Amino acid sequence: MINLLNIGLAALIVGLACWTIVARQPFAAVVGFIAYGLLLTLVWVQLYGIDVALTEAAIGGGLTGALLIGAAARLRGTDAAAAAERPGAPARWLAAGVSAAVTGALAIGVLSLPDPAPTLAHAVAANITSTGVGNPITAVLLSFRAMDTLLEAIVLLFALIGVWSLTPDHFWGGRPGLPQQADSNGILAFAARLLPPIGIVAGIYIFWVGADHPGGKFQGATILASMWLLTMMAGLTDAPPISRTWLRVWLVAGPLVFISIGFVGVVTAGAFLGYPDGLAKPLIVVIELALLPSLAVILGLLLSGPPQRKAQP
Amino acid sequence: MNFALDLWTLIAVAAGAVFFLAGTTGLLRFPDTFTRLHALTKADNLGLGLVMLGLLPQVDSVVAGLKLLCIWLLVLLSGATASQLIARHTRQSESG
Numbered sequence: 418m419i420n421l422l423n424i425g426l427a428a429l430i431v432g433l434a435c436w437t438i439v440a441r442q443p444f445a446a447v448v449g450f451i452a453y454g455l456l457l458t459l460v461w462v463q464l465y466g467i468d469v470a471l472t473e474a475a476i477g478g479g480l481t482g483a484l485l486i487g488a489a490a491r492l493r494g495t496d497a498a499a500a501a502e503r504p505g506a507p508a509r510w511l512a513a514g515v516s517a518a519v520t521g522a523l524a525i526g527v528l529s530l531p532d533p534a535p536t537l538a539h540a541v542a543a544n545i546t547s548t549g550v551g552n553p554i555t556a557v558l559l560s561f562r563a564m565d566t567l568l569e570a571i572v573l574l575f576a577l578i579g580v581w582s583l584t585p586d587h588f589w590g591g592r593p594g595l596p597q598q599a600d601s602n603g604i605l606a607f608a609a610r611l612l613p614p615i616g617i618v619a620g621i622y623i624f625w626v627g628a629d630h631p632g633g634k635f636q637g638a639t640i641l642a643s644m645w646l647l648t649m650m651a652g653l654t655d656a657p658p659i660s661r662t663w664l665r666v667w668l669v670a671g672p673l674v675f676i677s678i679g680f681v682g683v684v685t686a687g688a689f690l691g692y693p694d695g696l697a698k699p700l701i702v703v704i705e706l707a708l709l710p711s712l713a714v715i716l717g718l719l720l721s722g723p724p725q726r727k728a729q730p
Numbered sequence: 731m732n733f734a735l736d737l738w739t740l741i742a743v744a745a746g747a748v749f750f751l752a753g754t755t756g757l758l759r760f761p762d763t764f765t766r767l768h769a770l771t772k773a774d775n776l777g778l779g780l781v782m783l784g785l786l787p788q789v790d791s792v793v794a795g796l797k798l799l800c801i802w803l804l805v806l807l808s809g810a811t812a813s814q815l816i817a818r819h820t821r822q823s824e825s826g
Contacts, residue, residue, distance in 0.1 A: 604814040608807065615804070 423463060430456050443489040443496070450485060454478025467631035468554040471623070475639035483646075483720055549698030551629035558633070559701045563690040567679065570672050570708055573715050577668070581659060583723040590660030591728050593721035599652040609651030616644040624709050628698075634705045638712035645717045656721045658728035664714065671711025675704050735787040742784030749777030763820045767813045774809035778802055 433456060437449035454477040461470035492499075504512075541553050541561065548560040558566045584591075599605050624637030648654045657664050678700055682691035692700050749772055756769025782802045789795045 604811055604818070608811040611807065 426456065426459060426463070430460065441500075443492055444486070447482065447485040447489045451478050451482035454482060468552070468633065471631055471633075471636045475636045479643065480639055480716060480720070483643075487720070487722065547694075547697065548692075548701065550701060552627060552631065552633075554631070555627050555633060555701070559704060560692065560697060563675075563679070567672070567675050567690070570675065570712065573712065573719070574668060574672060577715050577719050580719060580723050584659075585725075588724045588726060590658055591724035591726050592658050593656045593718060593724050594649075595725055596655075597650055597652040599650065601652060603651075606651045606653060609647045609653050613644040613648060616640055616647075620644070620713075624705065627705070628702070634709045634712060638709050639716060641709070641713040642716035642720070645713065646720055649717075649721065656718070659718070659724055660728065667710055667714045668718075669711070671708035674707035678704055739784045739788055742780045746777045746780030746782075746784060749773055749780065753777060764817060767817055771809055771813050774805055778805055 430453065433449055433453045437446050437453060440446040440449055454473060458470045458474040458478065461467070461473055538553075541557060544561075545551075545553055545556045548556045550556050550559075620637045620640035622637075623632040623640065624634050625632075627633030627637070645654075649656055659665075679690040682693075683689050685691075685693040753769050753771075753773025756772070757766050760766045760769055779802055782798050785798060786795050789798065
């Protein structure tokens with residue numbers, strides 16, 4: 418019965434992936450991609466990868482989906498031009514062939530893995546007590562492979578700087594996005610008043626349980642960022658001008674705390690990002706606490722886009 | 731007692747699935763946006779509500795049951811908000 422469900426799920430995902438590729442309208446393709454992300458979440462749940470499932474739902478389906486919807490809306494004006502210069506048959510066959518070859522190579526790679534597949538799970542299980550956290554994923558992300566997480570946070574910051582660099586000169590330092598003209602008594606404003614209290618509690622809860630259960634700062638920050646975006650879309654708050662000092666302090670605070678703790682580790686534990694004995698858990702909590710608001714602000718501003726108006730309207 | 735609860739789960743979840751099926755059929759077959767929205771929200775409200783009610787006897791703790799209830803209420807809220815927004819947008823673009 419469970420196998421039948423899994424086969425059905427797999428067939429649905431492959432079908433949806435194909436549909437997303439052949440969809441002619443950018444918006445339809447984006448909707449297909451979001452549904453694909455949500456189905457992928459179910460696959461991760463079936464594989465007992467709850468942490469990955471949460472991340473996929475929050476970032477893969479939700480946040481990336483929202484970014485792509487924005488991109489599709491911006492591309493609407495160029496749809497006709499893009500349709501007019503449809504590539505010829507050789508180019509399309511070449512693209513299909515290269516994509517199929519990549520998929521085939523990946524499939525061969527996955528299928529030829531030895532059984533049981535090589536794993537470091539035993540090493541993690543043997544050493545997890547030294548970190549003081551109960552969730553092995555958090556132990557890997559913030560202790561054994563803390564460097565990857567640090568780079569991830571910094572990459573996001575760079576992505577935001579990349580988005581900001583698209584600002585026209587005369588709007589530099591202004592507010593991201595266009596002004597929202599939502600009805601202040603409309604349904605969106607109602608949802609934006611009702612939902613954030615629940616969303617903020619859920620976001621902080623998911624962040625906090627990350628130490629011992631599935632969850633963590635990335636998923637929590639995504640929920641917080643989406644609540645912020647909801648209030649901005651409903652016109653209840655406005656995006657802050659990117660020239661504000663407090664905003665920039667929030668943006669860099671998380672990565673800076675992470676890097677400083679890393680350098681302290683060189684002295685106290687003999688390695689960059691090493692934690693001294695017994696202090697691993699508190700230091701991990703400090704890093705996560707510092708990263709949460711930074712990530713939430715970065716993700717919110719990433720979705721708001723480059724400034725398109727002056728700071729003072 | 732257990733048998734009665736299991737039977738309740740079976741009946742309620744099956745009834746919920748029927749609403750999802752009917753809602754999906756309506757979404758595919760109805761002629762315009764408003765009737766399609768009408769079909770879709772039935773799946774959210776009644777279908778998910780019945781599935782939730784059916785699963786309630788199977789949970790281990792009160793907290794898990796409350797979580798189920800919260801999920802249903804949140805889906806109700808998001809479904810109601812989204813269909814209002816879609817309906818309003820459709821009406822404005824039809825009249826405008």
